Amino acid sequence: MAKRLTREMADDAADKLAALAFDKKIEKIKSEMTKFGDVLINKYIPAPILALGDEYAQYFPDRNNHIQFTSETAPSYHYSALPCTVSNPIYRKVFVLSEEDYKKGHGLKRRYDDLCGDKRRYKSDVSDALMQLKSEKRIQEQFPEALPYLNFCETTALVPQFVELRAMLK
Numbered sequence: 001m002a003k004r005l006t007r008e009m010a011d012d013a014a015d016k017l018a019a020l021a022f023d024k025k026i027e028k029i030k031s032e033m034t035k036f037g038d039v040l041i042n043k044y045i046p047a048p049i050l051a052l053g054d055e056y057a058q059y060f061p062d063r064n065n066h067i068q069f070t071s072e073t074a075p076s077y078h079y080s081a082l083p084c085t086v087s088n089p090i091y092r093k094v095f096v097l098s099e100e101d102y103k104k105g106h107g108l109k110r111r112y113d114d115l116c117g118d119k120r121r122y123k124s125d126v127s128d129a130l131m132q133l134k135s136e137k138r139i140q141e142q143f144p145e146a147l148p149y150l151n152f153c154e155t156t157a158l159v160p161q162f163v164e165l166r167a168m169l170k
Helices: 007-044 047-055 099-133 136-142 144-149 162-167
Strands: 064-071 080-088 094-097
Touching (some): 007 099, 080 099, 136 144
Antiparallel strands (some): 064 080
């Protein structure tokens, strides 16, 4: 009897393959974003306010490790946020950055969002492709890279016996 693929197996394999294809790239851009977020925090928040936020943390309940920003030329509703390792005591404030800083920060954020979107689309496409192939044999022929991430031995359901199903109709 042939074994067939389930949607759960396809989704799990797609998650693992997408992680293999995209996670290092996403971590790299996230690291760049965090470093630039630290630069922005130290550049746009005066040192005494940062020190005050560290010394009297209980008085700054909104402190967070992000910085929200916009530029003078961007529409008022359009702002971005970058992660940082430096604690931001005035998290709710949207900082107006120089055009150069804004372009760099917004570009990093857009690259990160694009990579995350590409990863989601890739997962969906891989899962759909595996579901179209369905059987272990067809996956081996068409998409052998996915086979190590699929466990046909333990988790697949056997194809039903059509003879028995048809016999019940008579």
